[in-house]
Amino acid sequence: MTHQKGNLMRTTVAVVGGGYGGIAVAKELDAFTDVVLIEPRDTFVHNVAALRGLTDPQWTDHLFLPYDRLLTRGTVLRDLAVRVDAASVTLRSGTRIDAGHIVLATGSAYPFPAKADTEDSAAAKSRYHHTRQALAQAGRVLLLGAGPVGLELAGEIKAAWPDTSITIVDPGPEIVSGGYSGAFRAELRRQLDAMGIRVILGTRLREQPPTAAGTAGTFTATLQSGERLTADIWFRCFGGAPATGYLAGDLTTARRPDGRLTVTADLRLAGQQRVFALGDITAIEEPKQAGTAVAHAPVIAANIRTLLDGGGPLTAYRPGPPGIVLPLGPHGGATYAPNWEEQVDPATAAHIRQHAKERGDTLLAQGILGAELTSQLKGEHLNVGEYAALLNAA
Numbered sequence: 001m002t003h004q005k006g007n008l009m010r011t012t013v014a015v016v017g018g019g020y021g022g023i024a025v026a027k028e029l030d031a032f033t034d035v036v037l038i039e040p041r042d043t044f045v046h047n048v049a050a051l052r053g054l055t056d057p058q059w060t061d062h063l064f065l066p067y068d069r070l071l072t073r074g075t076v077l078r079d080l081a082v083r084v085d086a087a088s089v090t091l092r093s094g095t096r097i098d099a100g101h102i103v104l105a106t107g108s109a110y111p112f113p114a115k116a117d118t119e120d121s122a123a124a125k126s127r128y129h130h131t132r133q134a135l136a137q138a139g140r141v142l143l144l145g146a147g148p149v150g151l152e153l154a155g156e157i158k159a160a161w162p163d164t165s166i167t168i169v170d171p172g173p174e175i176v177s178g179g180y181s182g183a184f185r186a187e188l189r190r191q192l193d194a195m196g197i198r199v200i201l202g203t204r205l206r207e208q209p210p211t212a213a214g215t216a217g218t219f220t221a222t223l224q225s226g227e228r229l230t231a232d233i234w235f236r237c238f239g240g241a242p243a244t245g246y247l248a249g250d251l252t253t254a255r256r257p258d259g260r261l262t263v264t265a266d267l268r269l270a271g272q273q274r275v276f277a278l279g280d281i282t283a284i285e286e287p288k289q290a291g292t293a294v295a296h297a298p299v300i301a302a303n304i305r306t307l308l309d310g311g312g313p314l315t316a317y318r319p320g321p322p323g324i325v326l327p328l329g330p331h332g333g334a335t336y337a338p339n340w341e342e343q344v345d346p347a348t349a350a351h352i353r354q355h356a357k358e359r360g361d362t363l364l365a366q367g368i369l370g371a372e373l374t375s376q377l378k379g380e381h382l383n384v385g386e387y388a389a390l391l392n393a394a
């Protein structure tokens with residue numbers, strides 16, 4: 001049971017941040033101990049679907065899922081952690097929570113529309129609706145950044161407004177940088193070309209557009225190459241930043257210059273016995289994804305259970321194989337999954353191989369799932385049912 005006295009609260013485990021990893025670990029912990037989940041937003045935000053939530057009004061509501069049925073014994077506290085040390089969490093409201101164990105799950109911020117930039121879901125929905133209206137009027141869209149967010153946003157805009165002209169600009173030499181294969185990038189480029197989306201690599205704007213990102217306003221910008229581009233709206237599709245500024249005391253030694261936190265194999269903060277971290281804020285060498293944040297949760301819950309039971313060997317987290325599911329609208333996109341056969345049962349693998357053979361699909365042999373399978377894996381449903389079920393909000 002959690003105890004409160006004045007502006008001091010005590011709990012066995014404080015989970016800081018109610019994103020993908022935070023809800024997963026809080027739910028696991030709730031089954032066997034006292035847990036307080038601290039989160040400033042009034043609802044969980046399913047940002048995996050944020051770009052569809054921008055372009056398709058039916059999806060805007062699906063982005064915001066209630067927290068109130070997540071925990072059966074524990075508490076979700078709507079507040080922001082402003083200071084966390086090895087044994088306590090101080091909140092914006094002034095309350096201090098003394099905790100036996102702390103799980104840091106504060107994720108990362110990303111420019112709108114990829115992540116909502118307000119704690120209030122009604123205000124966030126209103127911003128998505130306003131921006132959608134601006135997009136609907138825009139004949140020419142400029143996207144800065146050819147990573148997964150820039151590409152996904154381009155695909156969603158094309159699916160909603162096929163006549164809109166879209167240009168993506170990125171200073172890097174290739175789309176979707178990282179440990180993916182050339183064949184994966186080539187398949188995405190092929191689909192982008194077929195959709196009429198222009199990608200300009202290896203150059204950047206000479207200066208920032210004169211309008212604010214995501215607001216209507218025609219402008220002409222000049223690339224370093226000298227080419228001039230005119231657009232009616234633009235979006236920033238880069239610049240994710242881990243949220244770890246609240247660390248205090250000894251905990252700060254685990255923070256790297258890029259803001260990420262060094263963790264041990266058992267997902268404790270380096271140098272700490274009772275403070276864990278998961279998801280986007282960790283410096284683990286693996287893609288920063290909701291799926292990996294959720295995969296950290298059972299390891300942390302098991303380790304806290306072991307510590308509460310008096311100690312013993314702790315479970316180590318082992319990063320999974322590399323992979324990414326990258327939809328280009330509900331029916332397009334590609335998935336990089338070189339180890340896909342290890343993740344499905346043999347009968348399903350045989351069925352997928354047979355289906356690919358019948359269709360003359362040569363991508364599968366290169367560890368790439370094409371548009372149809374990508375649509376089935378994510379593009380059609382954007383995993384909303386999975387997280388609604390986790391929150392008991394289905």
Ligand SMILES: Cc1cc2nc3c(=O)[nH]c(=O)nc-3n(C[C@H](O)[C@H](O)[C@H](O)COP(=O)(O)OP(=O)(O)OC[C@H]3O[C@@H](n4cnc5c(N)ncnc54)[C@H](O)[C@@H]3O)c2cc1C
Pocket residue numbers: 016017018019020021022038039040041045047048049050051079080081082105106107108109110114115149243246278279280281288289290291292293325378
């Ligand atoms: C457009 C887009 C599409 C994506 N699609 C996919 C996908 O298809 N599959 C996939 O696996 N990943 C996807 N990702 C990546 C995925 O969203 C992140 O990796 C994931 O959100 C990380 O989860 P997390 O639990 O670490 O943090 P987050 O989900 O970022 O949650 C952190 C939470 O902590 C809260 N918080 C922050 N600071 C504090 C504080 N001081 N006190 C209390 N609470 C705080 C925040 O409000 C937030 O709710 C996508 C990302 C984007 C932007």
